[in-house]
Each structure stands twice: as C-alpha cells, then as structure tokens.
Amino acid sequence: MKKYLVIFLIGIAFHLPANAQKYSTLKQFYFMLGNWEMKTAKGKITESWTQNKESLSGKSYRHALNGDSSLMETLLIKKIDSDFYYCSNVSGQNNGETVSFKLISNENNILVFENATHDFPQRIVYQNMSKNELLAWIEGERNGKKSKSEFRYHRKM
Template sequence: MKRIYFSFVILVLIGFCSKVQAQKEPLKTFAFVLGNWEMQTSKGKIVEQWVQSSDQLLSGKSYRINAKGDSLLSETLQVRKIGKEIFYCSTVVNQNEGKEVCFKLVSTKDKIYIFENKEHDFPQKIVYQNQGKKEMLAWIEGELNGKNRKSEFRYKRQ
C-alpha cells in the first residue's frame, strides 16, 4: 500500500513540475511549431512557416497557394514574451488597418496552447495543438455576428 501511495505522489509531482516548466518556458514548449506546415484545401494550400528569431521570439508567416502555384502572403505571426506574459501576435493582410492584433497565452494544458483576446471582433481565441512531430491542429474560434464560429486547420509537417 505504501508503494502505491508513494508512486501516486511521484506521478502527481512529475505532472505538477511539467506544468510549471511549460508555464515558465512557453516559448520552448511552443517550439514544436518551428518549421514548415502545410494544409491542403479545395482551393489550394495553406502554408505556415515558423522560425526562432531569438530566445524571446518565434516568427511565422502564413501563405495561401492557389491551384496554379501562385502564393499570397496572408499574415505575419509572432509568439513573443512581453513582460512576464506570452502573446501570439498576428498582422493580417487587408485587415485591422494593417495593425497587429495580439492574443494572450491563457492555457498550456495537454499540448494545447490557447491564446485569447476577448476584445477582438473575430476570432477571440487562437489555439494550437501539438499532435506529434508530423501533425499539428490549429483553430480559431469566437463569436461573430452573434453566432459561435470555429475554423480548423489540420497541418502536416513538410
């Protein structure tokens, strides 16, 4: 019985330490996004490319590639530390008067990273889920015109 109790305590401590580590170093734990990701759509492809610019900054770009192979930059992305907080910041082409919109990291549980900005029109949440070395799921969600909306992006590593 003592062994079972001791094993349980150890497992709880390991889980707690892992969660604390992820909160202390979210840029390192979010580094799974580094590299090139691609999602096939009916109109072509969506590509995200991420690089680590510094210890405090991950930079990304999102492109749409049509069936002809023409690419169009749709947004520039950053995950960066501002003070003690981590933010996902996006500048979307032809939106928000070219201004960056930032979403605060509010959760890092179970390889799911939730960034939130309740003041933004849509989306209010941007979420990335680490699904291993070759797959990543991202989604945006929130309320738009009084209705809850969600769009998923299933990426494969290239």
C-alpha cells in the same frame, strides 16, 4: 495535524515553481517550429515558424492551384512582461495593425491564446497532434453566433 500541513505546504512549494517554469520559456512552442502545409480544394495553405533569440516568428501563405501565392498573415510569439502573446498581422485586416492574443492555457499539448475584445477570432488554438501533425483553429463569436475554423497541417519534409 501540523505535520500534514507542513508536508502539504512543502508539496505546493515544489509544484508551483515547476508549473510557473512550464509557461516561462519558449520551449513550450517548439513543436510549432518548421514548415506546415494544409491542402484545400483551391490549393493549399502553408505556415512556417522559425525561432529567434527571444521569440518565434511565422508566416502564413495561401497558394492557388495555378501556383500563385499570397501572404495571409505575419506572426510572432513573444514574451511581454511575464506573459506570452501570439501577435498576428493579417493582410488587409485591422487597418494594418497587429492584434495580440495572450497565452491563457497550455495543457495536454494544446496552447490557447485569447483576446476577448477582438471582433473575430477571440481565441487561437494550436494542438500538437504528433511530430508531423499540427491542428490549429480559430474560434469565437461572429455576428452573435459561435464560429470555428480548423487548419489541419502536416509537416513539409
């Protein structure tokens, strides 16, 4: 019985560092790097991500059919202490303040960031669909009802 317990504990010891490392580097976010585009009935939405030394920064724009564009959101993914956060500054919202969402899950190519105290959304999710397709969505409760908005991006070449 002792032999099995020792083997079990050794197995756990080897598994934990690998799992901890999975969440400790920026590499888990690299699939987001680049320029992304989603066509809409009113034009398109673009999102672009670049890597800095210790973070990823992004910007999201709305482009009207007539060519006008406006900045919707300035983004940053950074590590604070031992956790990663998705930091969003949305034009005209939250009194100009940045809202942070903590990375709570990274499984099956899906990143889930959460801020349960934010009015809406409470969760921001990115799913790596393929090298050239990225699915993002925001979800949570709004006025007591569940709500979700999807953004199906394709890589701009």
